[in-house]
Structures are given as C-alpha cells and as structure tokens.
Amino acid sequence: MLSEIGGLIARLNEVVVDGRFDWPTEMAAELADRYTERDKIITGGFSGSEFDQMLDLLEGYVGDFSCEQWVLCHGDLSLKHIFVIQAGHEGAVRVSGMIDFGDWRPGATVHDLAVLRVREPQLEPAALLTGYGALADRRFRRRLDLHTLMIALGSLAFAVAEDDQPGIEQSANQIRTLVRDLPDG
Numbered sequence: 275m276l277s278e279i280g281g282l283i284a285r286l287n288e289v290v291v292d293g294r295f296d297w298p299t300e301m302a303a304e305l306a307d308r309y310t311e312r313d314k315i316i317t318g319g320f321s322g323s324e325f326d327q328m329l330d331l332l333e334g335y336v337g338d339f340s341c342e343q344w345v346l347c348h349g350d351l352s353l354k355h356i357f358v359i360q361a362g363h364e365g366a367v368r369v370s371g372m373i374d375f376g377d378w379r380p381g382a383t384v385h386d387l388a389v390l391r392v393r394e395p396q397l398e399p400a401a402l403l404t405g406y407g408a409l410a411d412r413r414f415r416r417r418l419d420l421h422t423l424m425i426a427l428g429s430l431a432f433a434v435a436e437d438d439q440p441g442i443e444q445s446a447n448q449i450r451t452l453v454r455d456l457p458d459g
Contacts, residue, residue: 280405
C-alpha cells in the first residue's frame with residue numbers, strides 16, 4: 275500500500291503549476307521562519323550549535339537544489355487524507371483517492387513526501403520511494419531528507435509552542451535521525 279501511496283504522490287506531482295515562483299525567495303521565507311523559531315527548537319532539545327549546523331545544511335539545500343518547475347502539492351498530506359478500499363474477493367487493500375486539498379500549494383516534487391514523512395514517521399520511506407519511482411536516486415533522497423528536515427523543524431517549534439510533549443519527542447527524534455542518516459551530497 276505504501277508503494278501505491280508513493281505512486282499517487284508521483285501522479286499528483288505530474289501536474290505542473292504555472293506562474294512566477296522563485297525558489298530562492300520561497301525558501302528564504304522558510305529559512306527565515308526557522309530562524310525565528312530558534313529558541314523553540316533549542317527548547318525542543320537541541321543546542322545552539324546543533325541548530326546552527328542544521329540551518330547551515332538547509333542553507334546549502336536551497337543553493338544546491340533549485341526548483342525550475344513547480345508542481346501541484348497537496349500541502350497537508352497525512353494518512354487521514356488518503357482513502358483506501360478493499361478490492362476483490364481476496365480483500366487486497368488498494369488506495370482509491372486523496373481528499374482535502376484546502377492547503378494545496380505549488381512546490382517542489384519532494385514537498386508532499388516530506389510532509390507525509392513528518393506527519394506519519396512510522397511509514398517506511400523505501401516503500402514510498404519505490405512507488406514514487408525514486409528509490410535508488412541518492413540525490414533525490416538527499417533533497418527529500420533536507421526538505422523533511424525543514425518541515426520537521428517547523429513541526430518541533432509548533433509542538434514546543436503548544437507544550438505538546440509527545441510531539442516534541444517525536445519531532446526531536448525524527449530530526450536527529452534525519453541529520454544522522456543524511457546521505458552525502
């Protein structure tokens with residue numbers, strides 16, 4: 275089923291969004307948000323030097339990975355927005371659709387995969403990437419991991435602001451794993 279979800283996201287990302295979108299400007303705004311959340315991220319379990327190292331990684335991400343063509347992104351993807359059905363007599367579960375595009379946005383191809391990883395950290399990324407068609411692409415994986423880091427840091431700051439201890443722990447653990455396992459550029 276995770277492979278099917280990856281394929282669904284890939285099909286969604288085939289929808290090109292026309293318009294004037296500037297990757298460095300859009301990402302500068304995201305980075306500015308992370309910088310303003312510095313105290314919350316430190317409160318969430320990171321030192322000032324760890325924060326600085328992560329933001330250095332994200333600064334490099336913006337420079338190393340451009341986004342020339344923007345695609346349709348769900349924007350708020352989680353399992354609660356993915357419908358499944360039981361197909362056939364054998365009862366195989368199949369993905370049947372995706373709902374709630376209220377937070378749709380133009381974005382990079384990795385955006386929805388990154389959001390899903392942050393919202394559903396228990397999911398196996400390899401199966402999603404197989405369905406997406408990018409399992410063996412190390413550059414794509416690095417881009418995805420860095421984009422996921424950007425979103426996970428924002429999620430940690432939100433959990434700290436809400437005093438959501440389970441959310442803080444989940445986000446901090448996910449961030450540490452992402453940074454530790456980040457593939458080389």
